[in-house]
Amino acid sequence: MSIFGKKKETQVLNRPKISQYKEYSVPGSTSCLAFSTIQGKEAIVASALKTRGLIALSVDGEKLWSFDTGATVYSLAVANFKNKQVIIAGSGGKVFAISDTGKELWQYQMQAMQSGWKKSLLNLGKFTAEIAKAYGYNDVYHLAAGRLDGEDVVVAIGGWEYYYEGPQVISAYGNHLCTLKRKLLGTIAPYQVIGCLLDLSPRGDSILAVLLSTSIKEVTAINKDATIKDKIKIDIDTAPRDRYTQGGTQDKHRGKLVAGKLDGTDSVVIGDPTTRSVAAVSLDGEKLWNYKISPRGDVNAGINDIGIGSINGKSVVIIGTFDQSVHLITSSGHLLDTWRYPSNVTNVAYGKIKGKDAMAVGLYNGRIVSYTLE
Numbered sequence: 001m002s003i004f005g006k007k008k009e010t011q012v013l014n015r016p017k018i019s020q021y022k023e024y025s026v027p028g029s030t031s032c033l034a035f036s037t038i039q040g041k042e043a044i045v046a047s048a049l050k051t052r053g054l055i056a057l058s059v060d061g062e063k064l065w066s067f068d069t070g071a072t073v074y075s076l077a078v079a080n081f082k083n084k085q086v087i088i089a090g091s092g093g094k095v096f097a098i099s100d101t102g103k104e105l106w107q108y109q110m111q112a113m114q115s116g117w118k119k120s121l122l123n124l125g126k127f128t129a130e131i132a133k134a135y136g137y138n139d140v141y142h143l144a145a146g147r148l149d150g151e152d153v154v155v156a157i158g159g160w161e162y163y164y165e166g167p168q169v170i171s172a173y174g175n176h177l178c179t180l181k182r183k184l185l186g187t188i189a190p191y192q193v194i195g196c197l198l199d200l201s202p203r204g205d206s207i208l209a210v211l212l213s214t215s216i217k218e219v220t221a222i223n224k225d226a227t228i229k230d231k232i233k234i235d236i237d238t239a240p241r242d243r244y245t246q247g248g249t250q251d252k253h254r255g256k257l258v259a260g261k262l263d264g265t266d267s268v269v270i271g272d273p274t275t276r277s278v279a280a281v282s283l284d285g286e287k288l289w290n291y292k293i294s295p296r297g298d299v300n301a302g303i304n305d306i307g308i309g310s311i312n313g314k315s316v317v318i319i320g321t322f323d324q325s326v327h328l329i330t331s332s333g334h335l336l337d338t339w340r341y342p343s344n345v346t347n348v349a350y351g352k353i354k355g356k357d358a359m360a361v362g363l364y365n366g367r368i369v370s371y372t373l374e
Helices: 116-126 130-135
Strands: 018-025 030-038 041-048 054-058 063-067 073-081 084-091 094-098 104-109 140-148 151-158 168-171 176-179 181-184 187-190 193-200 207-211 218-222 228-233 256-262 265-271 277-282 287-292 303-311 314-321 325-330 335-340 345-353 356-363 367-373
Touching: 030 054, 030 073, 030 084, 030 356, 041 073, 041 345, 041 367, 054 084, 073 151, 084 140, 084 151, 094 140, 094 151, 151 193, 207 256, 256 303, 256 314, 265 303, 277 314, 303 356, 314 345, 314 356, 325 345
Parallel strands: 030 345, 073 140, 140 193, 193 256, 303 345
Antiparallel strands: 018 367, 030 041, 041 054, 054 063, 073 084, 084 094, 094 104, 140 151, 151 168, 168 176, 181 187, 193 207, 207 218, 218 228, 256 265, 265 277, 277 287, 303 314, 314 325, 325 335, 345 356, 356 367
């Protein structure tokens, strides 16, 4: 691993000790990855493109349980509902809530748009859209779990007919609460989110998303009643859509928007396969940093996943890219360490192993590697 430490005027950023803990494998490219606590044990929950459902493993590699959703799981979230940890998975056009014992709590069928002629057009497109076949764009491809207006909720985005219905807000009991739609030119139109660029605000008062009607340089805060609360400008570097590194299957529509606290500041961190940098901004609109993944010319590494974690109480950001790299940076956007793998990085996750700060990396070749961070 190579280190490119930087120095701030008031703080020296030390290289962390990163120790590989264990390696695991799943059948095919990892599609989802998260740390969780399963039956009192520190665990990893994962899914893959070539399997149905998901698997829960202790951090030591013991299989705790598997859950068959009937189709590939393309989205995953770990929720805390009334102090109980629940695994939320999107698969086959449905959202599943699973207990820490691997039992189904409820399932929610995503609502689809009702227009017959629009559905017909979309169905024609399914047979030619190869990326949809590989990455489930007629499925639930992004989930966010958290608090909204004092209530535990899940927000789900689906593809095709679900996409044109809009993001759907689901209660902790699996009930439909609302769909994000707005009045537009005398009609009711759904909010259309770019890829997976959506999360719940850490303040619990809005849904944060990058909308198709704007651009990746702006995050919109949307109230539960579908009115716009705020618009936050993002300083991020984009790249031509046809400039990508080679190898594997790259989903040009995913990327990641993750909201959370960066050393106490309510923030949004964002990156996308069409950007050559990852940017952070506070929810009050203050630019925090712009970290360049691909500084050379117009080469675009492709940002596949982003996670927020901490090392010894200090916030860090974990970035996984299509060009087989992981970048570990500070809350102020300074590089702590970066390293490469023999396969594309499809997922990253932050959690705990034996009480220590930890991360996991999921790869296109089906490997998952966990590390402790000190």
